Amino acid sequence: MSSTACETPVDPMRSALMRRVRQKGTQAEDDVADVLRELGLRFRRNVRTLPGSPDFANKTHHWAIFVNGCFWHRHQGCRRTTTPTRNREFWLAKFAANVKRDGVKARLLRTMGFRVVTIWECETRDLGKVRKRLKPIVDSR
Numbered sequence: 256m257s258s259t260a261c262e263t264p265v266d267p268m269r270s271a272l273m274r275r276v277r278q279k280g281t282q283a284e285d286d287v288a289d290v291l292r293e294l295g296l297r298f299r300r301n302v303r304t305l306p307g308s309p310d311f312a313n314k315t316h317h318w319a320i321f322v323n324g325c326f327w328h329r330h331q332g333c334r335r336t337t338t339p340t341r342n343r344e345f346w347l348a349k350f351a352a353n354v355k356r357d358g359v360k361a362r363l364l365r366t367m368g369f370r371v372v373t374i375w376e377c378e379t380r381d382l383g384k385v386r387k388r389l390k391p392i393v394d395s396r
């Protein structure tokens with residue numbers, strides 16, 4: 256995916272479906288992985304032994320990171336967070352379920368003593384912003 260994908264008014268349903276087909280290893284995740292390495296943070300990817308299978312986690316240092324697609328996970332105030340006009344009720348229910356699930360898994364991780372950081376796909380266009388968002392994890396070392 257090109258870095259300008261956020262700005263292009265593509266059909267959100269189509270692009271979201273295409274994104275979903277690729278279960279892991281999206282460009283956004285690769286970008287975050289680069290920043291984590293640069294910051295010297297050790298991690299595992301797609302940690303299925305933790306609630307919600309965080310995209311990145313370190314069980315020893317108790318942190319987990321989710322890299323969320325803005326459309327599916329409803330990034331508030333983001334231009335990618337559109338709602339298809341067809342089958343609107345279906346989509347709204349689906350999105351509500353996604354957001355609820357995200358909240359549940361983050362809360363579970365926090366009760367397990369994990370620091371949880373969510374990075375939105377659109378934020379990965381600015382890696383300086385990603386570095387800032389990772390500060391709580393860096394500072395906890």
Ligand SMILES: [Zn+2]
Pocket residue numbers: 325330333334335375376377378
């Ligand atoms: Zn966004």
